[in-house]
Amino acid sequence: MPDKELLVYMDGVRAGAIRQTPQRNTTFSYDDDYRQRPDATPLSVSMPLTQERHLSRVILPFMQGLLPDNEARLARLALDYQTTTKPFALLTHVGRDVAGAIQLLPPGVDADDTAVGHGDIDRLSDGDFSDLVRNIVENPDTWGMRSGSEGCWSLPGAQPKVALFQFPDGAWGIPRDATPTTHIIKTAIYPYVDHGVTEHVTMGAAKRLGLEVADHSILTTVAGDQVFISQRYDRAKIKGQWHRLHQEDFAQALSVAPAKKYESYGGPGIEQIAVVLRDSIADLADRRRAQEQFFGALVFNIFSGSTEAHAKNYSLLLRGRTVKLAPLYDLATHATNLSLTPLKSAMKFGSEYRISVIGMKHLLVAARRLSLDATWAAHRVIEIGNGLVKAFTDAADGVANPVAPKIVQAISTLAGQRGLPTN
Incomplete structure (x- = not known):
């Protein structure tokens, strides 16, 4: 055979x-x-x-x-x-x-990619898009796909989502050839019905604190379903033509199976990621930016109570011999769940996973692992801590969902427990 x-x-x-x-x-x-x-x-x-x-x-x-x-x-x-x-x-x-x-x-299938040719896209009406979202809500295992009728794509992660192409006028489409999908749409699935709003607000807060995040928005369908939309940073329109940009997450970069994405399950931690950044990014300025960005993300995730910052939620962008840290994605505070269970970090700081215990000394050890100056790192920790509640307040402003102010209140409570500014 x-x-x-x-x-x-x-x-x-x-x-x-x-x-x-x-x-x-x-x-x-x-x-x-x-x-x-x-x-x-x-x-x-x-x-x-x-x-x-x-x-x-x-x-x-x-x-x-x-x-x-x-x-x-x-x-x-x-x-x-x-x-x-x-x-x-x-x-x-x-x-x-x-x-x-x-x-x-498979052999014999044409690679009719953007570099070769594309354009066969089924345009969805507002009603079609709404039906697609509703199908995911009612049948989460389908992720919007019914026997390949919604395109031949695959996305990593555990949460139901669908990959679509967006036309210049904002309409959505399903590529039938190799035209790249340009956006990822996540729906509200029980019991995490507010997760999209939480992710939108958390991503917005991170951006306001100087972190580079994937472009994102919230949209309500004609049926009333609210979805979180993330623009794909691994897609770019160059001279009128859509192209794929290469990326991989840190589990892939370290040859770790998704089942081990959490450090407590045997997956990568801060030290292993620091080694990848050091060894794979040749340009010193790019390496320093990546180290600083990753450190800022670590601090933000601890202060905001974001528990899903595992190895698959950080990625690298690869182009030729150039390697850079990708924009952040899948940021979501769990501060609203404080009363249910103690929050734990996806990566340990020293031997500590408990977010409420991780403080300046743990963060400065992480900075040292990343070859960052201790004075700069301490200043960055203070900067993020002092601006945390305001960043969430500004990010939640104008979000038409009752959970948005609850997120801000939860973040204020979390900040108060750390002795950080609460407004």
Whole structure:
């Protein structure tokens, strides 16, 4: 029985092939022509171009990271496409549009990517879009897809979401060819019915405190469902043509399976991420910006009670030999849940996970791990702490949802417990 093969394209250019033996041993090999290109982008910092072939322990976690981190969703995909939940099997069907610049396509399927040609997009009416959102709300395991009728895309993460293309006039569309999706739409799913508002306000607060975040907004459908919309930072329109920009999360960069995304589950922590930033970003100015941005995110997540800042919620942007820290995404305070359970950080500071205990001394140790000046780091901690409540207040202003002021009040309570300004 011959090996199975998935061809890997980087923004329309063939980069190599993933091969799986009948025993399901999976490898990835770069094409020689691609490796010799001066502008070649590696699939991952864990799979350098200097090495032609990469083994299963590296390529398999990378592939897993392209798929939903949700067993029910994986099972539904397998049912829809009459296949197994194994990454190779699923990506054979949904690898046309994934995170980053790559496409994974079976042999014989044209890579009609943006670099080659595109434009076959089904335009959705307001009612169509509303129905799509309502379908996710009522059938969260579908993530808006019914046997491939809503496009051949895959998104990582556990929360139900859908990837769509947005036309210049604001209308939504479903690509039928390899046109990249440009936005990610998250719906309100029980019991996290207010999560979209929480994410919107938290992201807005982070931006006001000087952190780079993905562009985002909130929209209400004609049926009254409120959705959180994140503009994809791994897509860009260049000279009138949409292109994919390559990215990977830190679990992929460190060859860690999504199931181990939390440090307490054996996943990466601050020190491992610091090493990746140090070793993969050659430009000193870019490296310093990445270290400072990551440190700011760590401080913000602790002070805001954001508990989901694990390795899959930080990413790298890769372009040729250049590596940068991607804009922040999936930021969401859990301050409104203070009465339910003590808040824990997704990454430990020293040996401490409890957010209420993590303070200046823990944060300065993290700064040292990131090779940051202690005086600068202490100033940044104070700056974020002093501006926290105002940033959330400003971010919540104008949000037409009753949960917005509750978020601000919860953040004020959290700040007060730390002795930070409460207004």
